[in-house]
Amino acid sequence: MNGRHGSGYELRTSTTMRTAAALSLALALGLASCAGNESSSPTTTGSTSTTSGPPWTPVADQPLADAPLLTATDGMLEVDLRTAMESIDVSGAQIQAMGYNGMINGPTLALAPGDKLRVTLDNATKEPTNIHYHGLHVSPSGDGDNVMRHFDPGSTNVSEITIPDDHDTGLFWYHAHMHALTDQQVYSGMRGLIVIGDLVGTHLPPEYADITERLLAVNDGYDQGGVMADKANAMTDATIMVNGLATPTWDIAPGETQLWRFANTGSDLFYQLALDGHRFWIVAEDGSPVWRVTEADTVFLPPGKRMEVLVQGGAPGTHTLVSQAIQVGPGSGNAQPEVKVATVEVAGDPVTPLAVPTELRGPRTEDLSTAEVAERREFVFTMQATGTEFAFINGEPFDPDRIDVEPKLGTVEEWVLKNPDTGESTTSADHPFHIHVNDFQVMSIDGKPYEANGLQDIVVIPSGSEVVIRQRFADFTGEFVFHCHILPHEDGGMMQTVNVVEG
Template sequence: MKRRQLLWGAIATTGSVLLARCATVLSPTPGRSRVVSQAGELVADLTAAETWQPLAGRQARLLSYSGQVPGPLLEMNAGDRVQLRLHNRLTQPTNLHFHGLHIPPTDQADNVFRVAASGETLNYAFDLSPDHPGGLFWYHPHHHGTVAEQVFGGLAGPLIVRGAIDQVPEIQAADEAVLVLQDFDLDRRGNRREPMPMFRRWGREGDLITVNGDRPPQLPLPQNGLLRLRLLNASASRIYRLRLQNHPWHLIGLDGGALAAPTEIDELILAPGERADLLVAGQRDPAAYDLVSLPYDRGIANMMHGMGHHPRGGDRNTAPQSLAILTYTETTTPTPLPTALLPVVAPGEPIRRREFVLDHGINQGQFFLINGRGFDHHRIDTRVQLGTVEDWHILNKAGMDHPFHLHTNGFQVLRRDGQPVADPVWKDTVNIPAYGSIDLRVAFADFPGVTVYHCHILDHEDQGMMGQIEMQPSA
């Protein structure tokens, strides 16, 4: 089988090298930089700053990491050591969250309570466990109160961990494309528009959707070969409903958690923060096939239109939009879809059940609430013991979707609206539709400390829909 080609960018950051399993790098978006671990260590510098950026054929004043939107692709192996420096050249405080990684929530790891003021630098250092799941993760700011503004401004970057899933022979042979989905709201001069208070309330959306800062990129699909699509929703609020027109595709992973076997799907719903890995087999008639974004109502349209408001961006999410074009290329050595991937390990039996209610109201000046309370950094809302498993019932009593994200530890979705989920997989973010519910089974392992869970409509997080959880060592 041929070696993998990674479709991301042609420029490697100084000091980085390609992982041994990867081959030449093709570039649907020229100028994308990539930092890859070397000899078991990834070392990188990221500078957060406001810069003029090329964006879908125009210039835009965005918030960028190291001068690009999205930020550099960070690529590492399970078991690697990671050392990053974040230089803050913004006018606001900022920091980093390593979304989906199972690493400590303390010290210089995934500690979202550490903040760099304007002009300061933060150092991050942590080790991935040798058995860390391979998958697509990402990094973005997490300073409470400014998260939506900074992510919506462009601050987001993909992060790949190579693990056991990458050793499956068919996946190892597949070409690979990382697609970061973002949306922006710009004026004619390319400046970011200031959202009205009502748009902040419901979750800001932009009318310009980009893929890797462009739209739509051309992706080669080898005849008889496999293309691995790795999708990241890095938007602040927008939920994507995706379809590969007139061509089958197979889901192989969600949020870094591998499925037991490839599963053919028709559509994919991707909420903010969610990721998906898919395989496309080049077994159709040679042609061009569109990856499109279809209309999705997360409740904002009904709520705002009923109040006489017509949100910019949100009310334009009605027509299919092409996000990428997959075009057949030369015939390659036939590579079939894998028949099996990795076993999905069950989390064990729960010791208790908790309920979390997501709702709207007013509490201490905050509008979005969990169990009737807005976020308070002085308060611990949930205490758990390491080494235990719990069942969480999360009820959305609001008339709009709320994607739920838990830091540090993953979970499996057992039921949606009371109906069992077939073949649960490990996730860290899950959408809860308006007036819906989910039941999660959460395993708390390895790392003590305080972290958070929250709605990943980032305006909702900033306005109160977040709680603190303390993971205590077992007695």
């Protein structure tokens, strides 16, 4: 059973939704006063509020490990996922969580352009769910990348997509996208990585063929009475994890070149990664190859974002990968302190560093700066301090029965994304904009031309700023959404529906 709008579901779970959304609001707005009350406040896990367990004591500093890798064969990858609220081993200790197949970072799905993916999802939780393939250029219709579907509790549903032959190679991810429950389902563990194609073989020089690649899914966990929860904008008390391990350790030889493939698969925290004594060379952003390889001191990962970077081992010794102290909105609740993310051991025999390319080989994504613009539209992102539906686009919360935008297939549109600063710490925040199905190019920020370095699927609209983007609605008609990727904001209403129609 997965009716488009699941009419029966609202009645059964409206209390859950209100509880979850209200608490999400408090958390999203950075209300530090909540912090002292977790044990007595309603759980953020909605219908699972009666669940509790012993304290979670994750083991830090373990060697990095990967999620299980599932690879397509003969053009097809069939994956069975089961989600349930159950006791899961997370970084060496048990905690109640709703992951996929007993993990809070599900299996990594590896496909080549042209392959098909068929996911059979057994929903053994007490709440509806669904599945979204973040960043993939695939059909949003029917049983494809369709987040309008509801997979009812106790039901098993199939989702099937075909990766186009000319799809970008890079890092993507999948996660639950059930409106009003997305935040809790993602932080509880309904997520995993997707690798499309061979980034190294397609885009890097031949001498890079054998470099070590690391898949690095970064997110946070928080023990709320033995149940996996999160603390939006309160990074201090959260456990920062990579691939589900608390601040793990990995190594690199002096001079060795590795490809580190970062994804922020958390629900609301931003990471700005830095490694002492090291620099990064960005080769892909949001699963899209860059137009020029750029050198950077930090890797900025708003929620949902992927950045794939080359790193060369520096001086032998122990180095700490941190997320730097950053401000992700004007209010005090939007200050994130510096936290440790991982330990990198530079050890072993020195290696002669490879020459870092300035440009990539292989297919290049379309530059939309000279494209004919068929339509210009404006979207204003705002929040209010109270209410279940507290986050808006153009003054309205999300309504699945409303079509907000109807672009014509194949055309390019220019969108102005505005985030007015209300001056209130409870209603101002930076909003990471994300749209399904198609990538976009950033054209300007606050009126200043932006030197884009490729296409992307996440861009932060800073509080008090406006960002102009262009996107081509290529290949696929049908309904999909755009939203803020701070998931409590999405659940709170900051989402709209696009319906691409034949021209």
